[in-house]
Each structure stands twice: as C-alpha cells, then as structure tokens.
Amino acid sequence: MALAHASLIAGFGSGPGGAGCEALGVQYRPDAAELLDAVASLLEDDVIAAVPAHLQHQVRVAANLCRILEREATFGPANDAAERGRLAGVLGADDDRDLVSLRTELAAILADPAPIEPALDRSIRDALLATLRADLAVAKPGYDATTGAP
Template sequence: MTQDRPDKAELLDAVIEYLTDRLFPTLDGELAFHARVSANLLTILKRELELGESMDADELTRLRTLLQQEHGSLDDLTRDLAAQIRAGGLDDKRDDVLADVKRTVEDKLKVVSPKYLER
C-alpha cells in the first residue's frame, strides 16, 4: 500500500540513518566495515525502488524499437539483442545499438553507483 506512511523509501532512510549516524560511531574494524556495506546496499535498494520500474520500462521500449519487436520480456529482448550483436545482425544499426547500450549502462550506474556518472 503506497499511501501508508512511512513508505518504503522512508523506512530505508530510517535504517540508513541509524546505521550511519548512530551505529557507525560506535564500531570499528570489521564490524564498521560490514555496517558501512549494509548501509550502501540499502542505499542501492532505495534507488532501485525509486528508479528501477521506470528505467526498465524505458529500456523495454528502446529494445522493442531497436529490435523491431512488439512483444517479449525485457530479459528475452536483452538476450535477443546480445545474440544479434554476436551474429552481426545489427551491424547496420551500430550507432543505435551503442546509444541503447550506453543508456542502459548509465541507468544501471544511476542505481548502483551514481558517482561514476559525475566523472
């Protein structure tokens, strides 16, 4: 139920804040490392919840256009794209393929490590 408060993102924010503001200062060594990794994973999960659905829909639209296929799941079309690239079936659409792959990688980086896009 998305109308209930706190929502998923707010719950994740609360745990992340607890880990970083309250728990980190009391830990050192391996425990601090694992707490930091946990906070980073929760941050990735939060971005995935916020961005993932629309990114997947955009990627599906791009793949359907690029491959000229009206049907198929994102996974199926991604496998088809890879197979066609390997077989040379999209050599005539090289620029379009590169643009699609670049956009897909950028979207993935927005979720897992947005700092890389600032470089």
C-alpha cells in the same frame, strides 16, 4: 479500501513514494524507499561507530546497499520501462515484451558473429549506454558525470 487509503495519505502529505505512487494501497506508509532511508541512516549515523573495527567496512557497504535500493525503489520502475522501450526499438520488437526476454535476444544477436550494420551497431551502443547511465543513477550517482578520460 483503496479510496480510504488514498484520502488518508492525501491528508498526511506525501514523500517521494507517496500519493500518486503506483504502489498506493499495497502497504501503509512508510513505503520501501522511506524504510530503506531509515535503515541506511541508522547504519550510517549510529551503527558504524558502535561496531568493532573489523565490521565497519561491511556496515558501510550495507548502508550503501540500502541507499542503492532506496533509489531503485524510486527510479527502478521508470528505468525498466525506458529500457524496455529502447530494446524493443533496436530489436524491432513489441514493447510489451518482458525485459529479460529482450535482453536475452539482444545478447544472442551480439554473441552471433554475423555482421551488424554500422547504423544498427551505433543505435545498440547508444541504447546500452543510456541504460547504463540509468543504472548508475541508482547504483553510483555521478559515476558517469566525469569529464576526465575513460
């Protein structure tokens, strides 16, 4: 089954989530990112202009959410793996731990008033900023590119 599926996709070209994608064989194309792109385009190109004024803001927000989810479907798995690696690094933990337990452990250390060595503090801050930059690439691309004052 999976082999037949793979050869079909190979035969019909590939999009951003196409051949080589981890989700291969789960569902037929379009994949999640491609479907969200289609829904976002419909909302942006046709629906906003067709709904009454009081709904336009909500439709614009909904279209933007589809764009966020489209990027999440594309970058999310790699972002999560990178965050797991960074958190495991600063915590000295195994990197097969799940993300929620790593985040919970770090949040608990930060909430504890016990002192944190400056070097560790620095590496925690760097790890958190790297994760936030990856989150922003999904939620608001370009937000971290500003050269102005914070």
